[in-house]
Amino acid sequence: xxxxxxxxxxxFRLEHRLSGCHDDGTFLAQNSCNMQTxxxxxxxxxxxxGHTYVHLFTAFYFVIVLTLxxxxxxxxxxxxxxxxxxxxxxxxxxxxxxxLGDRWNARGMMVVFFIGMGVSSIVCGLAQGPVVLTxxxxxxxxxxxxYHPVGIAWLIRNTGANRGKVLGLNGIFxxxxxxxAAVVAGALIDIIDWRAAFxxxxxxxxxxxxxxxxxxxxxxxxxxxxxxxxHETASRKDMLRVFAILLLTMxxxxxxxxxxxxxxxxxxxxxxGDLAGGSALGIGLYVALVYGVAGFMQxxxxxxxxxxxxxxxYIGAFxxxxxxxxxxxxxxxxxxxxxxxxxxxxxxxxxxAENMLLAxxxxxxxxxxxxxxxxxxxxxxxxxxxxxxxxxxxxxxxFYWVFVTLTxxxxxxxxxxxLLPRDSGDVAVPSPAE
Numbered sequence: 172x173x174x175x176x177x178x179x180x181x182x183f184r185l186e187h188r189l190s191g192c193h194d195d196g197t198f199l200a201q202n203s204c205n206m207q208t209x210x211x212x213x214x215x216x217x218x219x220x221g222h223t224y225v226h227l228f229t230a231f232y233f234v235i236v237l238t239l240x241x242x243x244x245x246x247x248x249x250x251x252x253x254x255x256x257x258x259x260x261x262x263x264x265x266x267x268x269x270x271l272g273d274r275w276n277a278r279g280m281m282v283v284f285f286i287g288m289g290v291s292s293i294v295c296g297l298a299q300g301p302v303v304l305t306x307x308x309x310x311x312x313x314x315x316x317x318y319h320p321v322g323i324a325w326l327i328r329n330t331g332a333n334r335g336k337v338l339g340l341n342g343i344f345x346x347x348x349x350x351x352a353a354v355v356a357g358a359l360i361d362i363i364d365w366r367a368a369f370x371x372x373x374x375x376x377x378x379x380x381x382x383x384x385x386x387x388x389x390x391x392x393x394x395x396x397x398x399x400x401x402h403e404t405a406s407r408k409d410m411l412r413v414f415a416i417l418l419l420t421m422x423x424x425x426x427x428x429x430x431x432x433x434x435x436x437x438x439x440x441x442x443x444g445d446l447a448g449g450s451a452l453g454i455g456l457y458v459a460l461v462y463g464v465a466g467f468m469q470x471x472x473x474x475x476x477x478x479x480x481x482x483x484x485y486i487g488a489f490x491x492x493x494x495x496x497x498x499x500x501x502x503x504x505x506x507x508x509x510x511x512x513x514x515x516x517x518x519x520x521x522x523x524a525e526n527m528l529l530a531x532x533x534x535x536x537x538x539x540x541x542x543x544x545x546x547x548x549x550x551x552x553x554x555x556x557x558x559x560x561x562x563x564x565x566x567x568x569x570f571y572w573v574f575v576t577l578t579x580x581x582x583x584x585x586x587x588x589x590l591l592p593r594d595s596g597d598v599a600v601p602s603p604a605e
C-alpha cells in the first residue's frame with residue numbers, strides 16, 4: 172500500500188508549479204505564495220494517496236473472496252455478488268458526492284471519504300456472516316464514491332501550471348492502488364487471515380483521514396475556488412454526436428474493465444495456479460504485475476493523445492483489445508499473464524484520449540457534469556460486470572464465455588468510434604485520470 176509514498180516525496184519539487192504561484196518579492200506576496208504552495212503540496216499528496224486508496228479498497232475483495240468461499244463454504248458466484256450493492260453505489264453516489272463537495276467543501280468531503288471507507292472496511296473484517304459483510308461492503312462503495320468527483324476536482328483547483336503532468340501522475344497512483352490491492356490482500360491473508368486484509372487497511376485509511384483533518388484544522392490546506400474550463404470549439408451538432416458515441420463507448424469500456432478486474436484473480440487461480448504456488452499472495456502478485464505494468468500505459472496514452480488525432484488513438488485502443496480479449500478466453504499459464512497485461516494496457520491507454528474527447532465536445536460550463544456522468548457510467552457498470560462474471564461462472568463453471576462476451580463489447584466500441592468526426596485541430600485539454 173505504501174509503495175506510492177516515495178513517488179509523493181519526489182514530487183515536492185513541483186510545489187511552485189502545482190500552485191502556479193508567482194511572488195513580486197514583497198513580504199506579503201512571499202507569505203501568500205508560501206501558503207498557496209503549502210496548501211497545493213498537501214492537497215496533491217492527499218489527493219494522490221486517496222486515489223491509491225479508492226482503487227485498493229474497491230479491488231481487494233476480489234482476492235479476499237477466494238479465501239472466504241472456502242472458509243464459509245459458500246459458492247464463488249454467491250460470495251462475489253455480495254459486493255454488488257457497494258459496486259453500484261461507487262457509481263450512483265458519485266453525482267450527489269460531487270454536489271456536496273461543491274456546496275460544502277472538498278476538504279471536508281475528503282476527510283469523510285478516508286474515515287468512512289476505513290470504518291466500513293473494519294466492519295467487513297468483523298463480519299460473522301454474509302449480511303454484515305454486505306453492509307460493510309456497501310459502506311465501502313458509498314464512501315469510495317466520494318473520491319473521483321471530489322478528489323480529482325480538488326486536485327485541479329489546487330494545480331496551476333503543468334496540470335496535465337500532475338493529473339497524469341495522479342492517474343498512476345490509481346493504478347498503483349489496483350495493483351497493490353491484490354498484493355496487500357494476499358499478503359495479509361497468508362501472514363494473518365482474511366479479517367486482517369479488511370481491518371488493517373481500514374485502520375490506515377482512518378489514520379490518513381485524521382491526518383488530513385489535522386492539516387485542515389492547522390490551516391495547512393486551504394479551500395480554493397473552481398478554475399475556469401476550456402472554451403468549446405466544436406459545433407453543437409458535433410457535440411451531441413460525439414457525446415452520444417462516448418456514452419456508449421464509456422459504458423462498454425467500463426464493462427470490459429470492471430469485468431476483467433473482477434474475474435482476473437479467480438481466472439489466475441484456476442489457470443496459473445502452479446506458477447503462483449497455489450497461495451493467495453502468489454495470485455495477488457500476478458494480478459499486481461498485470462495492473463502495475465499496465466498502469467503506466469496511461470502516460471503513453473496521454474503522449475499519443477497529445478500528438479496524434481484523438482479519434483485514431485481512441486479507435487486503436489479498442490481495436491487492439493478485440494484479439495487480446497478473445498485470446499484471454501482460452502489461454503493459460505504465462506501466455507495468459509502476457510495477454511492480460513496487454514489487454515489491460517490498451518483498456519487503460521484509451522482513457523486520456525477519451526477524457527480529452529469528452530472535454531472538447533462538451534460545453535465548458537458543463538465539464539463537471541460531463542465528467543460526473545462519466546464516473547457514474549464507469550463505476551455504475553461494476554454491478555453489471557459482477558453480474559456477468561458471477562452468472563456466467565455459475566452456468567459454465569469457467570470464464571471462456573465471459574471474455575467472448577467482452578470481445579463482442581470491444582467490437583461494438585470499435586464500430587461506434589469509427590463514427591466519431593475526424594479531428595480538425597484537437598484542443599489539448601488536461602483531463603482527469605482514472
